[in-house]
Amino acid sequence: MVMTVASVALPVHEKLFIQKNRILPPVLSESAKRVCIVTGTHGDELEGQYVCFELGRRLQNEHEHLNGIVDIYPALNPLGIDSISRGIPMFDLDMNRIFPGSEDGTSAEFLAHSIMQDLVGADMCIDIHASNIFLREIPQVRVNETSAEKLLPYAKLLNTDFVWVHEAETVLESTLAYSLNAAGTPALVVEMGTGMRITKAYGDQLLDGIFALLAKLDVWKGNVCPPKEPVISTDGEVMQVSSDCCGIFTPCARHTAHVQKGEQIGTIFDPLAGEIVAELSSPCDGLLFTLRDYPVVYDGSLIARILGGAV
Amino acid sequence: MKVETLFSTKSCYREPLRIEGYRFGSGTKSACIVGGLRGNEIQQVYVCSQLIRELKELERRGAIVKNHEILVVPCVNRFSMNVGKRFWAVDNTDINRMFPGDASGETTQRIADSLFRQVQGYSYGIHFASFYMPGDFVPHVRMMDTGYQTTSLGSLFGLPFVVVRKPRPIDTKTLNYNWQLWNSNAFSVYTNETDCIDETSARQAVTAVLRFLTRTGILHYNCHSGYMASVIQEDNLSTILTDAGGIYRRHRHPGDAVLRGDLMAEILDPCSGEVLSEIRSPTDGVLFFAHKAPLVLQNTVAYRLIRRMRGSF
Numbered sequence: 341m342v343m344t345v346a347s348v349a350l351p352v353h354e355k356l357f358i359q360k361n362r363i364l365p366p367v368l369s370e371s372a373k374r375v376c377i378v379t380g381t382h383g384d385e386l387e388g389q390y391v392c393f394e395l396g397r398r399l400q401n402e403h404e405h406l407n408g409i410v411d412i413y414p415a416l417n418p419l420g421i422d423s424i425s426r427g428i429p430m431f432d433l434d435m436n437r438i439f440p441g442s443e444d445g446t447s448a449e450f451l452a453h454s455i456m457q458d459l460v461g462a463d464m465c466i467d468i469h470a471s472n473i474f475l476r477e478i479p480q481v482r483v484n485e486t487s488a489e490k491l492l493p494y495a496k497l498l499n500t501d502f503v504w505v506h507e508a509e510t511v512l513e514s515t516l517a518y519s520l521n522a523a524g525t526p527a528l529v530v531e532m533g534t535g536m537r538i539t540k541a542y543g544d545q546l547l548d549g550i551f552a553l554l555a556k557l558d559v560w561k562g563n564v565c566p567p568k569e570p571v572i573s574t575d576g577e578v579m580q581v582s583s584d585c586c587g588i589f590t591p592c593a594r595h596t597a598h599v600q601k602g603e604q605i606g607t608i609f610d611p612l613a614g615e616i617v618a619e620l621s622s623p624c625d626g627l628l629f630t631l632r633d634y635p636v637v638y639d640g641s642l643i644a645r646i647l648g649g650a651v
Numbered sequence: 652m653k654v655e656t657l658f659s660t661k662s663c664y665r666e667p668l669r670i671e672g673y674r675f676g677s678g679t680k681s682a683c684i685v686g687g688l689r690g691n692e693i694q695q696v697y698v699c700s701q702l703i704r705e706l707k708e709l710e711r712r713g714a715i716v717k718n719h720e721i722l723v724v725p726c727v728n729r730f731s732m733n734v735g736k737r738f739w740a741v742d743n744t745d746i747n748r749m750f751p752g753d754a755s756g757e758t759t760q761r762i763a764d765s766l767f768r769q770v771q772g773y774s775y776g777i778h779f780a781s782f783y784m785p786g787d788f789v790p791h792v793r794m795m796d797t798g799y800q801t802t803s804l805g806s807l808f809g810l811p812f813v814v815v816r817k818p819r820p821i822d823t824k825t826l827n828y829n830w831q832l833w834n835s836n837a838f839s840v841y842t843n844e845t846d847c848i849d850e851t852s853a854r855q856a857v858t859a860v861l862r863f864l865t866r867t868g869i870l871h872y873n874c875h876s877g878y879m880a881s882v883i884q885e886d887n888l889s890t891i892l893t894d895a896g897g898i899y900r901r902h903r904h905p906g907d908a909v910l911r912g913d914l915m916a917e918i919l920d921p922c923s924g925e926v927l928s929e930i931r932s933p934t935d936g937v938l939f940f941a942h943k944a945p946l947v948l949q950n951t952v953a954y955r956l957i958r959r960m961r962g963s964f
């Protein structure tokens with residue numbers, strides 16, 4: 341059942357709609373739980389599109405196993421996806437920095453407010469992000485340390501390789517996930533793949549995890565694959581490799597590999613001079629969970645993140 | 652006047668990005684003025700350029716008080732300005748959402764870090780800023796409510812209004828907010844324009860800064876006293892939203908006094924020209940902010956209005 345969460349009239353004979361597909365169980369009990377799958381806040385992150393499609397397809401094909409409500413929101417920023425822009429077109433602020441929104445703010449803040457109102461009260465929300473176009477990420481759940489104790493048991497069910505418990509930062513208090521958790525609605529952030537692309541294998545991996553989580557919440561009675569045991573960031577230390585020069589980066593290490601301290605990750609070359617200007621190596625032994633995908637780099641460009649220590 | 656490169660970073664395909672500072676006087680770090688952090692802040696760069704001309708002449712005449720140093724950074728983001736982008740051209744990040752910066756972070760975090768090291772430690776920090784909504788303001792001084800702000804200092808600019816904004820999480824990464832946290836009195840000065848030049852409000856901004864520097868004992872400068880500023884809490888402004896999308900026809904402008912029921916703007920069907928909506932003032936007051944773009948979405952902030960209190964104005 342496709343439902344409209346919010347709409348805003350655009351200038352020229354068109355409306356912007358934020359929609360969800362509500363999939364109800366064959367018998368809806370009063371105690372039925374509700375799980376929300378949201379994605380597409382950033383218009384250049386498409387990994388969640390496949391997950392939404394496949395989740396909806398499977399739930400409808402095996403409808404008899406559904407025991408709760410699943411709401412699927414494929415596009416919180418439909419104009420961004422449609423125009424291949426990360427943000428909301430004609431709006432300066434990152435959509436994931438304006439939650440919980442405002443009824444009397446700008447159009448974007450009004451939409452954020454409407455989305456929040458629709459999600460609050462759910463028993464779980466999974467907010468699926470891809471990386472941007474610059475980096476490739478291993479499937480991971482990101483959890484703010486302020487809500488880690490409550491969320492980690494659920495995060496571990498999502499069949500990702502990695503759960504990153506990250507430090508609290510004031511600016512992140514305006515994300516959708518933080519705002520939902522602050523409002524008492526548990527929300528997990530998934531990050532995987534790269535911008536503007538769909539990595540079907542990652543999507544399938546996450547889907548197995550979503551069904552495991554649905555089963556745990558008693559929303560799904562069908563078969564599930566046992567989720568893999570993820571590495572937790574608190575087991576080690578996240579270290580990063582950044583570029584200290586400009587040029588073209590080409591990797592030689594494989595994304596998701598376990599690298600050794602000193603092992604080469606890639607090189608940066610100067611195409612005009614025909615010279616290698618930097619060789620980048622791993623600062624520790626560990627899991628290479630982030631690797632640069634976009635070749636042009638500047639001073640400060642992130643090249644890789646490695647989870648070192650007890651991996 | 653000394654012109655210095657405060658920061659530079661290389662690019663494979665362009666000349667290095669250099670952030671230049673224009674230093675006047677010497678001694679105590681008294682005032683730092685920053686212009687365009689974004690690539691479309693042309694008015695902000697222009698205001699700084701006119702301020703630099705004035706300060707150069709004032710310095711030549713010995714008008715900078717002994718043991719006071721003034722630093723002006725007119726254009727931080729020439730890389731974006733030269734290619735017509737508002738944000739960092741490579742990854743579309745906003746330098747004014749990166750402060751205090753991170754020396755080991757991404758490129759714009761490194762730029763913010765290097766710049767902030769140069770501009771912190773001054774008694775007063777003044778940023779010519781632009782807003783995230785498309786529209787224009789009554790010229791005003793904006794301060795963040797960090798608990799460290801002194802609104803009476805904001806009045807020294809002699810602009811009509813001092814607006815105090817309660818910071819939201821995203822504001823904690825701005826230059827203004829971080830200046831205050833690092834013990835500078837920080838002010839954002841807003842003029843009428845961003846991506847085109849408005850001579851009148853640019854002149855007003857230059858005079859306001861010179862007036863402020865005079866009143867804080869940094870400069871000898873003869874100017875008229877300006878306005879007796881009203882201090883306003885941003886949350887107390889009335890917001891008037893559009894209830895339709897279409898072509899926007901603005902009738903009333905920032906600074907205009909309006910009465911309840913006055914027609915302020917219309918929204919037209921873009922094809923038939925039919926009036927879809929009339930925006931009327933819900934109360935008596937003065938218009939502080941007005942939407943400007945020719946097209947408008949539903950639920951856009953059309954106006955922000957300072958309500959008229961009994962006996963005010």
